[in-house]
Amino acid sequence: MITDSFVVQSIQEVTSNLEKSLQSLVFPDNESENVVNSSLGERNLEVLQNQLSEIKNLSENLCKQISGRKTYSNLNIDFGKIQEILLKIDELPKSSNYLQNIITAGISHYVLIICYYCLTNTLVNQLVRVNNVKSYYESVSSSKLYSLFYGLQILPSELYYGIKAVSNKIRSKVSDLKSVQTSLTLEDVKCIGTDIAKDIYPQFNKLLMVQSFKFVGLPRETTKKVQVLFSLPHIVLKNKLHNQLNLTDSIHERYLMKLGYLICNVQKSKEEKLLDAKLNYFKTFFEIDSNTNKTLSDIVKLTSNFKEANELTKIQKPSILVRIWPVTLLTLMYGPSSISSLWHNRIVIADFIRANLIEFVSGLLYNWIWQPLKQVWATVRHDENSSIAMMSQDTLPSELNSLNRMVVSLVSENSSSNIDVDSLVSQVEHGDLTQFMEIYENQLENPVKNIVTGKLIRSLLVQVQKTKVDGSLVLDGVDKMLKSQQLVFGVLALSPAIAIVYFGSVAACRLVKLGNIWSNIQTYKLAMIQSLNSTERLISLMEDTEVGQKAYYEQGLLTVELNILEKVGYILVEPERRKEWLRDITELGNLNNTTSLSLRIINRINRSYSKYL
Template sequence: MSLMIDHISQVDGQLDRLQLSKQASALSSPELHSASDDAQDHFLSDPISGQGLDLHRILKLQAAIKILSTATSSRALLSSETILATLEQAQALHISATNNQERDGYTTQEQELHWLLVSKAATQTYGLILNVLLEQTLPLSSDIGYWNGILGSYRYTGLYTIQTSPLRLWRWANDVYSDAWQRLQSIRSAGDSNDEEEKQGSISDRWRQFYGLVKDSVRDRSLADMQSRFLSPLTMSRMEAHSKKKHLKKLREMSASGLGILMDEGMIFDVNDEGSVSSKSRSNSQNEWRSVVSKSVSLMETVLGSITVLELGASEFEETVFMGVDDNSGSTQHATEDQSSAQATRLGARLQHILRVNVPSHLAATKQLVRKYGKPSRLVRYWLPALALVLSSGTLLRVFVNRKAEIVRWIRDLGDTTIDFWNNWVVEPTKKVIGTIRHDKDSEIAIMSKESLQGDRASLERMVVDFAVDNPDASGGAPLTDAEIANIRAKVREGDLTPVLRAYEKDLRRPFMGTIKGDLIRALLIQVQKTKVDVEVAVGGIDNLLKSQELVFGFVGLTPGILVCIGVSRWLSGVFAGRRGRFQGGNQGSLIRTLRNVDRVLIGSVPTDNGMLSYKDHGMLLCEVHVLRERARRILPGEIFDEFLEEVSDLVDLRTGVERQIQVAERIRWAYSKWLR
C-alpha cells in the first residue's frame, strides 16, 4: 500500500472508532432501557427518539457505508464514479424519507447513519484529492530536471533552440498575419465610401494590397524587435527555459503546500494512538467530528480552487486557503435534528460538486500549466530525426530492395546460428548433465568400452595357457594337470607370465636358433599382448577417474553456453533499460538519491515556531517519502520492508519535530546501508 492509502485507512478507522464509542454511550444510557420494543411491518422503534425505523432504508444506508469503508472494500481508494453513485443513493433515500407523509424525515439512528455515510464519502474524496496532488507533484521534478539540463549545457541549449525553431517561426508568422489582417480590415472599414471602386478591383490587386500590408507588418515588427536582436538565440532560449523552470517550481511548491495543508489540517479527529476516544472528546459534544468533516470539505474546496493560481506564493496561498475555509463547527455541533440532517445533505451535495466540478477543473488547469511550462512534446523534441528519417527513407528503401536477398540470408543465418548454438551448447549439455545425475548409461564418459579389456585379458590367458601346455619344460617338464592350468590362469590375471618369461629367457641366449627352432617370436608376441592389456588397464583407471568426475565435466561443457546466454541477456536488458541500467542497481541508486532529497528537504526547511515543518516542506517530504517507499518495496525483503515502514512512519510524523525527523533519516541511512550499496 502507498503512503496515502495508509493515511486514509487510518482516518477511516478513526471514524469507525468514534462511532463505536458513541454506540457504547447510547447502549449505556437509561433511555435505551425504557424504549419500546414494538415492531410493525418493516418499521421498528428508535430507542432514543421513539420514532419508527425503516429497516429497508437502514439496510441501504449500511450497505452504502460498507462500500465506502476501507476495511470492507476491495480497494482502499475508490473512484470518483463510485463515490458519486453512493452519494446520489444517499440523497435519494433522504428525499424519500422527507416526502413520506407518514413519517417526518430521518430518525436519530438514520441521521447518524446518514452522517457516517457522508463522512465516509468525505474521507474517500479526501484520499482521492491527496492522491491527485501527489501524482501531479511527482512528475514536476522530472520537468524541472529537464530545464536544468537545458540551462546546464550550451549543447543542450542549442539543441533546444533548433527543436523549438519551427514553433518560433510559426508564432512570428501568425503575429504578422494577424497584424496584416487587422490593417486590411481597418482600411476596408475606412473606405466604405469607395466600396463600388473596390468591388471593381481585380483579385490580383487585392492580393497585392494584402502583400504590401504583410511587408509593412514585417518591417514594423522588425523595428519593434530590434532590441531582442542584440540577444543571441541561445540567450533567448536560456531565458525561456529559466522562466518555465521558475513557473514549474512555483507550481510544485503550491502543490506541495496544498498537500501539506490537507495532510496536517484535514480529517483530524480527537482519537488517541491506542485507538480509544480521548476524555476531552467524551466531555465535549458527540457531534464534534461532524464539524471536522465540514471544515475538511471546505478545506478541500478552497485548496482545489487556489492551487493553480501561480501569481500567489506559497505563503499567500496558505493565507488564502485558511481565509476561505468557513467555520461551521458551532452550527454543526449545536444544530437540531432537522438542521443536522439538512447539513449532512448539503455536505453531500458539496462533495458531489467537488467530484464533478472542482477535481476535473483542477486536473484540466494543472495539465494546461504543465503543457505550457513543462518540457516540450515528443513531436517538438524529435521532429528533426523524424524529418531526417523521412527524407532518407527513399535511399534506405532502395538499399533494402537491392540487398533484399543478402539481408534475408543474413537474418536466416543469424536465426540458424542462434538455434544451433542453443541446441548444441545449452540443450544437449543440459540433457547430458541430467542423464549423469540419473546415471544414464548412454551419457557416461568412456575412453574405451568395457568389453575391450575383458576380451584382451581372456585372449592373453588363452595364449599363456596354450604356451604352457605346448612347452611343459617351461613349467617343470611334466604334463600340466587341470589344477596347474587353473593356477596359471589365476597368475595371468594377476599379471604373472612366468612360463612365457622362462622360455623367452632360454631362447634369448641363442636368439637366432631360438627364432628358428624355439618359441622366441611366440613369447615376444605374448608379451606384446601383455603390454596391450597393461595399457588398457591403465586407460581403464583413467576412465574410472573420468566417470567419478562426470558431473563436473558435464557442467564444464554447459558453462560456455550459459555464460554466453547470460551475457547476451544482460546486454539486451541494458539496451532496453536505457539509462536506468540494471534493474537492481538502478533501484539502489534511485533509493540513495531519494534519501538525499529527503535529507535536503529536512535540512533546508524553515521550521515553524513550534519546531515543526511548514506545510510546503511537509508536502515535499511526503512526495519524496512516497517515492522512497515504492522503490524500497522492490529491494528490501518482506520482514525488512515492514521494519522500514515503521521508520517511514516516524519520518513523516510532523509532531516529532524537524530535529527528530533528521535523526530518523540518518538512522534509515545506516540501518539499511546493506541494501543501499
C-alpha cells in the first residue's frame, strides 16, 4: 500500500525519539534521580515499562508484516490488546513526572500510527472496491440488454419488498378504519384501493417526467399509452440504476475527502511531536467535535469498528444468490432430464471420450513428442539403427558383390588367357566394364546364335544387374544426404511438441500468476496506462489547488490511483524488478515532492517500464 513506507518510517522515528529522550535520564545527578524515584513508584514504572514493551512489539510486528508480505491482503491488528494497554495506562495516577510523560507520549504516538495505518489501508481497499462496483453499475446502465437482465435478477427481491410495502399500507388503512367502525364494507375496500393508487400514481408521473420527459404523465392516446406501459420496466430500471450511481458517487466522493484529509494532515503535519494536534485530526476524521472529551481509547475503538461501520460497505453489487438465481432455476428445470439423458448414454459418451480425447492425447504425446525426441537423441548419439533411408542398409553391397561375381564369371568363361580377378573387381566397382563390353560386342555379331545358346541373354541380364547397381548407388547418395540432415528433420518433427509444451507452460504461468489461463495482460496494461495518465493529471491539477475540500478530494483520488498503479505494476513487472517498482511508486507518492519532481518521476517510470505499457 502507498502509505506503508510512511507508517514504517514513523514507527522507527518514534522508537528513535524515545531512545534519545531516555538517554537524558541514563546518567542523571542524584537530586533529579531522587525526584524521579519519589514521584514515580516502582510498581507504576513497571506497568509503564510493560505497556511500552507490548505496544512496541505490536508496532514492530506491524512493520515486519508490512515489509515481508507478498500480497495486498489486510494485516490483522489486535485492537483488543491496544485497548488493554491504554486502559492500564489510564488507571495510573496522573503525574508531571518527566519519565512517565515520555513513555505515555511514545505509547500514544505508536497507537495513533497504527490507527492511521488501519484507517488508510481500509479506506484505500474499500474505495478501490467501490470503483469496481461503480464500473459494474455503469456498464449495466449503458446497455439495454444488461439492464433487462439485471432487472430479471432483482425481480424477486423487488417484488417481495414492493408487496411488503403495499401490504403494510393496506394494514395501516384497515386498522384506521377498524378504529372507527367494526366491519369493512365493499366501499371501504374500494376506498383503500383508490388511496393506494393515488399514492403510487404521483410517483409514477414523476418517474415518467424525469426518465422519459413525459411532463403530463401517462398520455391519453391508447397507442402511446401502450408504448409507455411496455417501456415502463426499462424506465423503472433506469431510475433505480441512476439512484444507485448517485448514491455511490456521493459516498465515494465523501470518503475520498476523508482519506485525503487524513493523509494531508498526518503526513504533511509540521506539528509531528504535538500529540493533541494529531488527536484532533482523528477527531475531525470521525466527525467528532474537538471540544468533546474523547480520549485516545475512543479513537482506537472507532478505528477497530471502522472497517464494518463505514458507509462504503453499503455499496455492493447484487449478492451472488441474486445474480445466479436465473441460471440456478434453469438448471433445476432442465438439469434432472439432462443428467438422466447423460446416464442413459454414458457408454456412448465414454466411447466418444476414449476415441476422441484419450486416444488423441496419448497419440499426440507418443507420436509428436516421444518419438521425435527419441529420433533427435538417436541422431545426436550417432545410432546407426535410427538412420532414415530410402533403401535397406545392406542392399547396395549385396547387389555390387553379385555384379562382381557375374562379370568375373562371364569374363573368365569367354577369355582364353588367365585374368586378374582383383583388378577386374576393382574396375567393376568403379563402373569400368570394358572387358565385359568387348565380349558383349562380339556376341552381337551373331545375335541369333548367341540368343539360342543363351550367352546374349546372360550378358543382357548382367547389364540389368549393372543398371540396378547404378540405381542403388543413386539411392545410397540420397540416403547419405538425408542422414546428414537427419538432425534438422528431427527438430522439425519435434517443433509441434515444442509449441505444445511452450503454450502449456505459458498457460500454467498465467494460471499461477493471474488466476486465468487466457491472456489478460492487455487488460492489466490498459489499467496501468490509465492509472499513470490519471496520476499525472491529478499531480498537475494539485499544483494550483489550495488547501481545502477540493485538495483533500484530489489527494484521496491520487492515493487510490497510486494504489491501483502499484498493484497492477506488481503483477506485470518481473519478480526481479518488483522492489524497484515499489520504490519508484513510493517516491511518487511522497507528499513532500514538488510538482516538477513528481512529473520527472512519472517520466522515469514511463522510460524504465515502457515494455509493460
